[in-house]
Structure formats: C-alpha cells, structure tokens
Amino acid sequence: MADSPGAVVRTPKSEATRTLIVETALRLFQEHGYDRTTMRAIAKEAGVSVGNAYYYFSSKDQLVQGFYDRIAELHEQACEPVLAAEHDFGKRLRAVVHAWLDVASPYHEFGRQFFVNAADPESPLSPFSTESSPARDAQIALYRRVLEGSTAKVDPELRPELPELLWLYEMGVVLFWVHDRSPDRRRTRVLVDRTVPLLDRVIGLSRLRLLRPVTREIVQLIGDLARPDA
Numbered sequence: 001m002a003d004s005p006g007a008v009v010r011t012p013k014s015e016a017t018r019t020l021i022v023e024t025a026l027r028l029f030q031e032h033g034y035d036r037t038t039m040r041a042i043a044k045e046a047g048v049s050v051g052n053a054y055y056y057f058s059s060k061d062q063l064v065q066g067f068y069d070r071i072a073e074l075h076e077q078a079c080e081p082v083l084a085a086e087h088d089f090g091k092r093l094r095a096v097v098h099a100w101l102d103v104a105s106p107y108h109e110f111g112r113q114f115f116v117n118a119a120d121p122e123s124p125l126s127p128f129s130t131e132s133s134p135a136r137d138a139q140i141a142l143y144r145r146v147l148e149g150s151t152a153k154v155d156p157e158l159r160p161e162l163p164e165l166l167w168l169y170e171m172g173v174v175l176f177w178v179h180d181r182s183p184d185r186r187r188t189r190v191l192v193d194r195t196v197p198l199l200d201r202v203i204g205l206s207r208l209r210l211l212r213p214v215t216r217e218i219v220q221l222i223g224d225l226a227r228p229d230a
C-alpha cells in the first residue's frame with residue numbers, strides 16, 4: 001500500500017491484476033449488462049478474491065473509471081507514431097480520432113449498453129463528471145499535443161481553448177459511434193474523414209480579421225460554461 005489510505009502501489013504485478021479485473025468486468029458487462037453484474041461475479045471470473053477486487057476498485061463505478069483510464073492510455077500509445085512523424089494538423093487530427101476508434105472497437109457492444117448510465121449528466125460515469133477528470137484531462141492533453149506539434153496557424157485567443165474543443169468534437173464522434181450499426185462502424189469513420197477537413201479549414205480561418213469576432217464569441221462561451229454556477 002502507498003502512504004495514502006486506499007492507494008495502490010503501482011508495480012508491474014499490480015498493474016497486470018488491475019488490467020485483468022477491468023477487462024473481466026468489461027466482458028461481463030457486455031454479456032450480462034452493467035446493472036446485473038456484481039463485484040463478486042467480476043472477482044470470481046477474474047480469479048481473485050472479492051477483497052482483492054475491492055482493493056483495486058471500491059465500486060463498479062470506479063471500475064468504469066479504470067476503463068476510461070485504460071482507453072486513454074492505449075489511445076495515447078497508438079497515437080505516438082503519427083505524432084512523431086506527421087506535422088500537418090488535419091492529418092494529425094484525423095489519425096488521432098481514427099486511433100481512438102481502433103482502440104475502442106472491441107468495446108462497442110459495452111458502449112451501447114453503458115450509454116444509458118454515462119449519458120446521465122449527474123452520474124459519476126459521465127465523461128464530464130469530476131470522477132472522470134483524469135481520463136478527460138489525459139485526452140485534452142493529447143489534443144494539445146496534436147495542436148502544438150503541428151504547423152497550424154491559429155488565432156492566439158482560440159489556441160488555449162482549442163484542445164478542449166477538440167475533445168468535445170471527439171465526444172460527438174463517440175456518441176455517433178455508440179449508435180452506429182454499420183459494419184465495422186464504417187459510417188463513423190466516414191464522419192471523421194468528412195468533418196476533420198472542415199475543422200482544419202475553420203481553424204485556419206480563425207486568424208482572419210473578419211472571423212475574429214466569432215472566435216472571441218467561442219472563447220467567451222467556453223469561459224462562461226466553465227465557470228461554476230453563481
């Protein structure tokens with residue numbers, strides 16, 4: 001155990017056990033549904049004690065947060081080659097969003113079942129919740145790398161807000177993906193291929209004097225929505 005109560009020391013063995021529990025839980029969620037899957041069933045299927053399962057995850061909700069973290073980690077790893085080799089903003093963005101679809105593909109059925117829970121804005125499972133902030137922050141940081149490593153010319157006032165806007169775009173793609181019934185989610189990939197060039201153009205045009213008032217409005221809107229309610 002780490003110094004803080006309930007913290008788990010990250011070792012290769014503990015990380016392997018943690019990943020096993022998450023992947024087992026996801027399989028059971030897909031087979032039996034989120035609400036009908038218990039921590040006891042997850043522990044039994046993973047071959048660990050119930051106490052050991054609770055040592056890593058205090059609840060099913062926290063298990064889903066572990067899934068978010070794992071997807072964010074795998075997504076970043078999948079993006080490393082293109083981020084190292086490509087500097088065109090549009091190509092970087094397209095590759096990064098496609099990488100998310102590749103990483104998430106095995107979990108599409110789970111995503112369909114789980115959406116009802118995650119769509120509730122009051123739920124800790126919402127990607128916008130405080131509990132989801134580690135995975136959300138990791139994704140926003142990834143989109144910051146997409147921008148900063150590119151040759152994109154962006155309005156200076158828009159640049160700090162753009163990584164979060166790109167994450168919101170990703171959330172829109174995820175919502176479409178959850179409902180996509182086409183083979184291999186082909187329609188979602190078409191959506192990405194058609195919308196990324198549009199985003200690339202709009203971002204490039206943000207520097208033009210004529211469009212700067214629109215940029216200011218976007219920045220102001222983000223600021224207003226990000227402030228706590230009075």
